[in-house]
Amino acid sequence: MADGDDLDFNPFFQALQTTFKQQYSIARHKCHLVCIPATDTLQGRTINQRFVETHILRTSPFFQGQYISTDKDGSKTIAVEEGNIVTLEGFQDEAEVRILSEELAYNEDYKPYKILVIERPLDGTVQASASRARSQSMLGDAQRITYQENHQYLFSFPECKKALVRLDRNITEFTNNYMIVTGYLDHAVQKLQGICQQATEDILKLCKRERQIDSIAQAVESYVVGSVHTKMWQAVCQQCQKEESLLQKKLEELRGVTGEQLGVKEAFCCPLPGAVVELATLDGLKTPLEKLSCLKRTLDSVNEEVNAHLRENQDPTSDDLPCLVSDDLILLLVPVLVQARCLHLPSNVFYIENLQWSLSSKDDLGFSLVTFKASLEYMMSADFSQLRATMSPTQKNNEISIPELMQAAQHMTLQPGPGEWEGRGAGAEAESPGKMTSFDRKLESITRMMERSSQELAAAPMPLKSITGETGDQQRAGGKRGEQVPDVIPLRKADKSGLGDFLSSLQDDFGCSYGKQT
Incomplete structure (x- = not known):
């Protein structure tokens, strides 16, 4: 839940599931709108019958976007407009109540209905101390990732309306009138950076929140x-077109390649x-x-899936698991990049490095970018043509398709499907351990496809050229059943086990090339 508001501990939501269970059951069956005031405002x-009827509303038969309270007279009317609820009729005062988050639940017939977590109750104000605490929580240092989250955060400062109007005007002017000339993309980047710096200064002057300068920027x-x-x-894609054409050839050469190879x-x-779907x-x-x-989520997924694999195959007599370090991650990312069809990875790297100016390059996000750049550099520099020639037709063609991949990605980013909702819909019960959701079945299907693509290994190791200049003659043990495999990454030294020699050698090029230096 947004802002840490958990419905399971919300007194109003608890009352709907106990004292007012019948009213809530009717609301679910008829797919009414359910508004849940934030916990700390209650x-x-x-919480009585009148309060419940005010916060469970049916769709207006007359006006789109308006809802009517469920009391017998339908005495109250609200409208949902751009992230706010506006009280129109039947309330003591006309007011706007901000929507903090939205959930989509399903009833027993698998029909969806909305649950809105709102800033305060619709029929009155909260105590000033609680309101101030809520405001501080909303405007605090909680991390906002998505475009929509940052948009809502900026427009939560009513005193900054003038600065935000000016910012929108500058954005519109850039979009409609600024011409990006081929070869002069850096001028457009500087223009946007200037717009951002000016807007940040304007907002700070009006709202006096110097302690939140990093969040605002x-x-x-x-x-x-x-x-x-x-x-x-x-x-950006046009500027990186040459690199992406080369990457496309590399991805074609690597179709069906396994990590062992x-x-x-x-x-x-x-x-x-999981990593493929995320990427x-x-x-x-x-x-x-x-x-x-x-x-970062892709790297986290790689770590989680590898660790799960290690635990499943762990020697019962040993408590220690092998440690996955940066050099291993760089190689493991190659099949992930191939399966995810990352044709625009060079453009994404350029976009990240040149179109943000407030983030540090030395945190987890910075490390994630460095790791992907290292994997990209390896793919672009190494010669995989001979490896491709030795692969069987099954390895070359037995891959996850793009439609299947995107469908699985949608399941990860969108709301759950019927039968996957737990604890929100009517009669929803926890899934039994043996019962799989459609998303679980989708991931299992992807897993089977990828397992089939890794069943056949090349008959002999191929002498790949290392991007560090070493040749395939320098080989190390570690292949399947003791086979010798190419030393595509220099051997790690004991004193740099946490980072890896290969990644360390790229630090000067990749480590601090973007963002705010600390």
Whole structure:
């Protein structure tokens, strides 16, 4: 839930499931709108029949976007407009109540209905202390990732309306009038950076929130870049076209390749469907922060899936699991990039590095970018032609398809389907351990496809050329059943086990090339 408001501990939602169970059952059956005031605004409030009828509303038969209270007279009317609820009729005062989050639940007939968590009750105000605490929580240091979250955060400062109007005017002018000339993309980047800096200064002057300068600067950048995403993304892809053409050839050469063939330790070789599905969403994200977060989630997924594989195959007599370090991650990412069809990875890297200016390059997000750049550099520099020639037709063709991949990605990013909702719909019960949801079945299907693609290994190791200049003559042990595999990554030294020699050698090029230096 947004802002840490958990419905399971909300007194009004609890009352709907106990004292007012019949009213809530009718609301679910008829797919009414259910408004849940934030937990900390319900202290001292009496939750009675009138309160319930005010916050469970049916769709107006007359006006789109309006809802009517469920008391017998339908005495109250509200409208849902741009993230707010506006009280229109039947209330003591006309007011706007902000929507904090929205959930889509399903009734026993698998029909959807909306649950809105709102800033305060619709029929009155809360105590000033609670209201101030809520405001501070909303405008605090909670991390906002998506374009929409940063947009809502910026426009939560009513005193900054003038600055935000000016910002929108500058964005519109850039979108409609600014021409990006081929070869001069850096001028457009500087123009956007100037817009962001000016807007941040204007907002800070009006709202006097110097302690939140980093949060405001990040929100401004995400809002500005997200608003001009279509225009800038096309220009970035055009500038990176040459690199992406080469990458496309490399991805074709690597279709069906397995981690073992690239030199990944046998213990770490396993299907990585979650990472593939996560990375497949990268091109569709609007802001550098969203894209960086996607890269981090992909690496997290690789780690989780490899660790799960290690635990499943762990020696019962040993408590220690092998450690997955950066050099292993770089190689493991190659099949993930191939399966996810990351044709625009060079454009994404450029977009991230050049269109955000407030993030540090030395945190987890920065490390994620460095790791992907290292994997990209390896793919672009190494010669995989001979490896492709030795692969069987089954390996070359037995891959997950793009429609299947995107369908699975949608299941990860959109609301759950019928039967997958737990604890929100009528009669919803926890799924039994043996019962799988449609999303679980989708991931299992992807896993089976990837397992089939890794069943056949090349008969002999191929002498791949290392991007560090070493040749395939320098080989290390670690292949399947003791086979020798190419040393595509230099051997790690003991004193750099946490980072890896290969990644360390790229630090000067990749480590601090973007963002705010700390």
